Amino acid sequence: MLFPRKKNPFNLTKPPPFISFARIYKFPCLSYNVKDPMMKITYSPKPLRLKEKACDVVLLIARFINACDAVQIRLASEKCNLEDSKTKLWSSENPLRGVAPLLAAVHKVQVSTKRLTALHPDCLQLCLLAKCSKAGFSVLSDDDILEVDQPRDFYLHCYYGGMICIGLKRFQKALELLYNVVTAPMHVVNAIALEAYKKYILVTLIHSGQFTISLPKCASTTAKSSFKTWCTPYIDVGMRYNDGKISELEAVVKYWTLSLQDIANMVQLANAKEAEMIQDGQIHALINQKDGMVRFLEDPEQYKTSEMIEIMDSVIQRTIGVSKNLIAMDESLSCDPLYLGKVGRERQRYDFGDDFDTVPQKFSM
Known part of the structure; x- marks a missing residue:
């Protein structure tokens, strides 16, 4: 960028003055400075954090x-x-x-x-x-x-x-x-x-x-x-x-074998009570508050409640859905020309004879 040529725009015997275009054009991230008497201007953007x-x-x-x-x-x-x-x-x-x-x-x-x-x-x-x-x-x-x-x-x-x-x-x-x-x-x-x-x-x-x-x-x-x-x-x-x-x-x-108070101190908890992380359905245990010892118990679930029946039903439905997806993928793969061509080449390689069928009966005409 050059200034219009004028006769002696500045006193070249002195260092050129600082010119800030940031104040004129309101660019807070740019500032310009005259570097030499030829009026060439370089700019240096102020880097943002x-x-x-x-x-x-x-x-x-x-x-x-x-x-x-x-x-x-x-x-x-x-x-x-x-x-x-x-x-x-x-x-x-x-x-x-x-x-x-x-x-x-x-x-x-x-x-x-x-x-x-x-x-x-x-x-x-x-x-x-x-x-x-x-x-x-x-x-x-x-x-x-x-x-x-x-x-x-x-x-x-x-x-x-x-x-x-x-x-x-x-x-x-x-x-x-x-x-x-x-x-x-x-x-x-x-x-x-x-x-x-x-x-x-x-x-x-x-x-x-x-x-x-x-x-x-x-x-x-x-x-x-x-x-x-x-x-x-x-x-x-x-x-x-x-x-x-x-x-x-x-x-x-x-x-390490740590007490509840040691665990609370290591993870910066308020007290040992906040370190008790036994949740319903995850771990079945009792904590002896006197000595801080933990006693693990058997799972009390008898799998007879209505909630458990709903969970089992959802698992069964998901299994049925997986089976349907596998059947659909198998049918799609059985009709794929690339797959059938590869199977045909393998048949010639191993010579299985007439017992080998490249097309399932379901899609045979």
Whole structure:
């Protein structure tokens, strides 16, 4: 930028004066200074604080999410990426501000509860950072996921969802999500699966009290061998726990025996009473207030109440729904030309003879 050429606009024998355009044009973030007699002007923006900038961006994104059209967003869901915004939330050290906007974005982008979007793992991760486990649990659906854009999104969704369920002491749900990561198809093992398997071992010991090293047949052979190599300490803990040999378990595990008052002091609670975390349906125990000892009891549930019957009925209905989805997927796969072509090539390779039928009888003409 140059000034209009005038004859001796300044006294060049003296240093050029400071010219502030910020006062004239009311730009609080810009200031200009004359650097040389040739009237060349350079500007240096006053940098905003990183936290303030991140908060402003979060506010703009929240306004856009609330005002945008859900139908248009779903048409370009692959471009609805909030990765940069999530990074700004981390830098602001206040991830709680982004939980509500991300929850709203997930509900707008998601077409059905059976479809997983790229926003799901980001939302769950942000809920973990903000320590909003209940908000993250609302994103997890009881319906089976049938549509996934990227395999990595499925891994992260189940991994973060399992961690949220652990925080809420919903160990059965956590096992289901971590199990999905461990048994997912993979040609090369990834870090997400390794961390999920470590937590899967610990949650299994907490929930059922026993651990089985053998994985189901649906798990990939690569995952099985890699888990044994990279998760050896956790596997040793599980095996020692199964054997019931306390001396061997103490050799691989270091633990403390703490009183309720010690726990309250460590987590900065007001008193030992706030450290009593026995909830209905989770742990059945009694605490002796005199000496602080805990006595564990058997489950008092007799499975005869109307509430338990409703729970069992919902589980049965879900099982029926899973069966219908499997039948529909089997029929769709049986009519897939790529699948039929591959089966035909395998037939020629192994020569099964006339007993091998590439098309099910249901679809035979």
